[in-house]
Amino acid sequence: MVSIHQRIFEDIETRIMAGIWQPGHRIPFEHELVQEYQCSRMTVNKALSALAERGMITRRRKVGSFVASRQIDRTVMDIQDISTEAELAGHDHSYRILRRKIERLDAATAARLGEPTGADILRLHCLHTVDGKPNALERRIIMLAMVPSARTESFALVPPGKWLLDMVPWSKARHVIRAVSADAATARLLETERGKACLTLIRQTWQSSRTVTHVEIIHPGDRFQFAGDFHPTERGIPDQPPRSGFS
Amino acid sequence: MVSIHQRIFEDIETRIMAGIWQPGHRIPFEHELVQEYQCSRMTVNKALSALAERGMITRRRKVGSFVASRQIDRTVMDIQDISTEAELAGHDHSYRILRRKIERLDAATAARLGEPTGADILRLHCLHTVDGKPNALERRIIMLAMVPSARTESFALVPPGKWLLDMVPWSKARHVIRAVSADAATARLLETERGKACLTLIRQTWQSSRTVTHVEIIHPGDRFQFAGDFHPTERGIPDQPPRSGFS
DNA sequence: GATCCGCTTTTGTCTATACAAATAGATACA
DNA sequence: TGTATCTATTTGTATAGACAAAAGCGGATC
Numbered sequence: 289m290v291s292i293h294q295r296i297f298e299d300i301e302t303r304i305m306a307g308i309w310q311p312g313h314r315i316p317f318e319h320e321l322v323q324e325y326q327c328s329r330m331t332v333n334k335a336l337s338a339l340a341e342r343g344m345i346t347r348r349r350k351v352g353s354f355v356a357s358r359q360i361d362r363t364v365m366d367i368q369d370i371s372t373e374a375e376l377a378g379h380d381h382s383y384r385i386l387r388r389k390i391e392r393l394d395a396a397t398a399a400r401l402g403e404p405t406g407a408d409i410l411r412l413h414c415l416h417t418v419d420g421k422p423n424a425l426e427r428r429i430i431m432l433a434m435v436p437s438a439r440t441e442s443f444a445l446v447p448p449g450k451w452l453l454d455m456v457p458w459s460k461a462r463h464v465i466r467a468v469s470a471d472a473a474t475a476r477l478l479e480t481e482r483g484k485a486c487l488t489l490i491r492q493t494w495q496s497s498r499t500v501t502h503v504e505i506i507h508p509g510d511r512f513q514f515a516g517d518f519h520p521t522e523r524g525i526p527d528q529p530p531r532s533g534f535s
Numbered sequence: 536m537v538s539i540h541q542r543i544f545e546d547i548e549t550r551i552m553a554g555i556w557q558p559g560h561r562i563p564f565e566h567e568l569v570q571e572y573q574c575s576r577m578t579v580n581k582a583l584s585a586l587a588e589r590g591m592i593t594r595r596r597k598v599g600s601f602v603a604s605r606q607i608d609r610t611v612m613d614i615q616d617i618s619t620e621a622e623l624a625g626h627d628h629s630y631r632i633l634r635r636k637i638e639r640l641d642a643a644t645a646a647r648l649g650e651p652t653g654a655d656i657l658r659l660h661c662l663h664t665v666d667g668k669p670n671a672l673e674r675r676i677i678m679l680a681m682v683p684s685a686r687t688e689s690f691a692l693v694p695p696g697k698w699l700l701d702m703v704p705w706s707k708a709r710h711v712i713r714a715v716s717a718d719a720a721t722a723r724l725l726e727t728e729r730g731k732a733c734l735t736l737i738r739q740t741w742q743s744s745r746t747v748t749h750v751e752i753i754h755p756g757d758r759f760q761f762a763g764d765f766h767p768t769e770r771g772i773p774d775q776p777p778r779s780g781f782s
Numbered sequence: 783g784a785t786c787c788g789c790t791t792t793t794g795t796c797t798a799t800a801c802a803a804a805t806a807g808a809t810a811c812a
Numbered sequence: 813t814g815t816a817t818c819t820a821t822t823t824g825t826a827t828a829g830a831c832a833a834a835a836g837c838g839g840a841t842c
Contacts, residue, residue, distance in 0.1 A: 290744055291825060298706065298743035305704035305742070317792065328827045333793080341588065349793045349834040467714040467734035467756030485732035485756070487714035509714030509732070538795060564822065575797045580823080596804040596823045 296335035543582035
């Protein structure tokens with residue numbers, strides 16, 4: 289069920305994480321692990337290479353492999369975009385523009401975005417469909433001062449998110465995830481009941497302190513979730529490489 | 536000077552970074568790359584495995600390898616223990632144990648966790664309060680085989696999340712965020728209406744390949760959100776961990 | 783003592799082969 | 813028409829053997 293190289297990896301990882309093998313400790317040589325696990329050197333090598341890749345150990349020819357310096361604990365999660373993910377997973381994704389209008393920023397929205405009232409914007413509403421079912425409602429604001437070419441773009445062929453990625457460099461993004469109950473209009477579009485729990489992702493993207501775009505993506509709670517794995521193995525490389533006489 | 540697997544890795548990486556191969560694009564099969572580079576499949580496999588490890592491509596048997604989604608769609612958020620998070624944001628946090636019981640894993644839950652039925656567990660339910668208002672309902676399962684000392688711990692002084700963080704090393708965590716409607720019991724505890732949209736964070740933590748704990752934290756949608764900043768770096772985890780908190 | 787040379791150990795890479803696991807697609811069957 | 817089974821393809825894992833590269837070590841030489 290669990291492969292040998294994975295088991296070796298985990299055995300060593302566990303000992304490092306549990307502090308049984310402190311930073312600087314020499315890990316058994318490949319040929320010793322070959323004896324211990326009764327497998328080939330390539331298998332051991334794969335496990336140790338993976339540990340080195342993750343920065344948990346450092347390896348030096350003729351010297352050996354050593355536990356790297358202390359770990360930095362971080363609990364991080366990554367969030368993937370549903371449309372891209374859907375395509376990758378072999379699902380059918382399509383979208384439809386519900387609204388496309390050039391407006392001026394009203395005071396309330398301007399305050400929310402931290403941009404001046406009256407700025408030219410393009411307001412876009414899209415409905416994303418995965419395998420024939422409505423999966424997400426996208427409500428986007430594009431700052432036309434930052435992306436003038438959006439003024440004439442129809443977004444008929446390329447979804448706005450993808451188009452913007454290719455078009456505009458960005459330097460910062462802020463994400464907010466919240467749960468909201470669907471209002472009547474949203475529920476109708478997403479083909480769900482009113483009041484249904486929906487997962488909303490809000491993303492605002494800046495290019496050097498000026499907003500490029502602000503997007504709100506609303507998913508029905510029963511059709512979407514964010515998921516991600518995390519390995520707490522960010523380890524620094526030791527400043528001075530360990531030497532043979534390390535105690 | 537540069538090894539073959541490294542060259543293959545870099546060739547593909549370059550094409551992905553330059554956008555020549557867009558997300559979703561199929562990467563040549565291993566046997567095709569073997570032909571192209573005139574090397575063995577193991578060498579190609581090493582390169583592609585490394586790309587998959589880095590999250591630049593996804594691989595599926597019988598199907599092939601594909602360019603993964605763009606980095607902006609794989610944003611990173613950090614998720615902390617509730618009490619730590621509340622304290623950081625300058626809020627007053629307290630909690631109350633609603634249930635603390637040693638049980639055996641039933642078949643359904645066991646399957647969900649990927650652990651054997653009948654294993655000894657500690658089931659813990661906590662209600663977290665922030666600034667006097669119920670903020671989160673925590674439903675936790677601790678595998679007693681992995682954390683024997685939890686059997687006698689009362690969790691009266693230290694919240695279970697924090698206690699476990701200090702107590703048990705972990706090597707992998709999986710997070711899932713979803714939106715759910717509150718059932719009657721949940722709504723009553725969280726002092727909200729039934730059917731209210733709630734944000735649920737599910738986290739399963741492993742040490743090696745064995746589950747340490749599984750926790751479900753349910754927040755009322757109007758009192759909580761996840762938020763995080765993200766700055767683009769090279770593909771991978773950003774230099775500075777983003778923040779997360781209330782607002 | 784200093785320098786160079788070669789020996790040895792350990793990791794790094796590569797090959798050719800083999801079988802296992804997953805699964806899309808085709809085929810047979812109820 | 814739907815379901816079960818088979819087949820072919822692709823990735824995943826493992827092996828045994830080989831040579832290369834890095835580097836510590838000791839010895840020979842100046």
